[in-house]
Amino acid sequence: MAVQERYDTRPFGPDITAGTGVQLLILEALRRVVGLSTVGWLTGCVFAVATWVVLTVALRRSWPRSFGMASFGMANRVTLARTILVGGVTALVADSFERRTPVAVLVALAAVALILDAVDGQVARRTGTVTPLGARFDMEVDAFLILVLCVYLVVPLGPWVLCIGLMRYVFVAASWVWPWLSGALPHSMARKTVAALQGVVLVVAGAGVLPRPAAALAVSGALALLVWSFGRDVGWLWRVRGLAGGPAAAGGRDRAEEGLPAMSRRAGPDR
Structure with missing residues (x-):
């Protein structure tokens, strides 16, 4: 079985390794061009290694069920490119706690990563x-990416902004205690819109183009909408828990798996 797993994941190896190499090159470029600190550089390296490990393990477990794909796939390469950009954002955010980070570079990387989400x-x-x-x-x-942007905004706005980035992870943790929360959700355009709004608002707030009170108001509004979206879904899952044709048979995906559904590529027609 181990030999078969190594054989199955072999077609994906070069893509993951190349992605890790590009991530390290980006970090070196940031170090030379914008003076990325040692802390930022090391944080980016940890992100790159963690990405390589997680992807390798995930591919080993899931490749036999990947519909006969013979390569990593162009869509996953786009997502890998987004991951590299997020690694750069992560390094810059870690750097921001030691010195003044070049906001334009951070915002540019985050904005491109968000745009590519639609690709x-x-x-x-x-x-x-x-x-x-x-x-x-x-x-x-x-x-x-949402969590990292929230961390970046802690200093100017306060730790309450972490609620946006942590909400999905708290939901996943809650689903381990209450399994009915891991039920599938029906498609919702409102959920997709609210989710997409989070990244946009966080990037604009991080860009510093708004006065601090206006930025705080925008982010708090985004948080309120996210609480409403999660609350609505929790209410729906509670109402249909245990019913035939309920969450386990519904046509959507688990919010526990998707987290911010509008920002994910679904495993089906609504991917």
């Missing part, structure tokens, strides 16, 4: 390479 799903559908792994990979990148 990988389209590529997956058009190339017929939609997989559960691709959807989960995309979702984890989105969720982590």
Whole structure:
């Protein structure tokens, strides 16, 4: 079985390794161009290694179920590119606690990562390479980017902004205690819109183009909408728990898996 797993994951190896190499090159470029500190550089390196490890393990477990894909796939390459950008954002955010971070570079990396979120799903559908792994990979990148942007805004706005980035992880943890929370949710355009809004608002607030009170008001509004969205879904899951055709049979995906659903590429027609 171990030999078979090594054989199955072999086609994906070069992509993951190349992605790690590009991540390290980006970090070195940031060090030379914007003076990335040692803390920021090391944080980025940890992110790169962790990404390599997690992707390798995930591919080993899921490749036999990936619909016969013979390569990493263009959609996953787009998501990997987004991951590299998020690694750069993570390094700059870690750097911001030691010195003044070049905001323009941080915002540019985060903005491109958010824009590309609309690309990988389209590529997956058009190339017929939609997989559960691709959807989960995309979702984890989105969720982590939101969390990192929240960390960046702690200093100017306060620790309360972490509620946005941590909400999805708290929901997942709660689903381990109350399994009915891991039920599937029906498609919701409102949920997708609220989720997409989080990244936009956080990037604008981080860019410093708004006065601090206005930025705080915008972020608090985004948080209120996110609480409403999660609350509505929790209420729906509670009402249909244990019913035939309830969460386990519904046509959506688990919010516990998707987290911020509008920002994930789904494993199906709505990916």
